[in-house]
Amino acid sequence: MNTMETICSRKTIRSYTGENITADELNVILKAANASPVGMGQYDSMHLTVITNEELMNKIDAAGAALFGQPDMHPLYGVPTLVLVSSKKPDPMMENVAFSNAAIIAHNMALAATDLGVGSCYIWGAIAALSGSAELLKELNLPEGFIPCCAIGLGKTDCKYEIRDIPENRIAKSIIE
Template identity: 55%
Template sequence: MTAFENLYSRRSIRTYNGEALTDTELKEILKAAYAAPVGRKKYETLTLTVIKNKDFIERWDKITAVSFGDPELHPLYNAPTVILISSVVNEAPQDNVNYSNAAIIAHNMTLAATALGIGSCLIWGAVRTLNVEPELLHELNIPDGMRPCCAITLGHTDEIFEVRDVEENRIKTEYFN
């Protein structure tokens, strides 16, 4: 698979078949996280938390579903693994580099998962739940001064990854010459 085939076949996978990732697969996905660019090389401002504890994932999923107003929802999609990206976050709105770092790390991991034929999905709303539920957050031992920014779900899937046509103007693009 070429880099472009990987980009054009990556998509959000929300159905998992229950098969856990192997240690080798997880290690490869984490290696992609470590390869991500980080502003000013401040790697110490980031923490990855690999969550495989089924009980915790189910409780987090349920609390998030209730907060979304739909207790039947599964915002973590029954994924066997979730990787949470936390960072030191500045309150100044113009200083979003730490959120950007977290998002780039998450995206690198989703691309690695795609290359391995593993399903992944970027998660934002459920992360908000962690930030307002101190009991859940405490269980994860997130270092002091860090805040969960985003996460990805991971798991084997029966869905097929196919290269898709990408609409060229789906994002407004302005040129300044």
């Protein structure tokens, strides 16, 4: 796919077969994460955690469901792999940089997944729940002083990517001349 085809085909996948992505696919997706821009080039302010542990995944899923007040929901959608993006706890003045770094890294991974035909989903809600659980945070074994920001769920899907017709005015626009 060329760049615009990938951008316009990308969509959030919430239905997974349960089959995991291959090691080669994961490597391409992690390469895309590493190709991301990071504020002031401070790559050491970011951290990736690849989670495939089913028990931990189920706990994060349950914490997310509890946060949404819907115990029967599965905010991780049964993804077999979750790539958590964490940042060094930012100075409150610079929170915008830390969370933007994480979002850009997650999005680069989503675009790479699209290109590979692999399913991906942005996971922010369940990560907010995770951040509120001291017990789960401990299990992540993050570097000292790092906080989880967001995650990308990855897995095989039966959903197909097709170039979508994107409404050009979906995001309101002002022009200052």
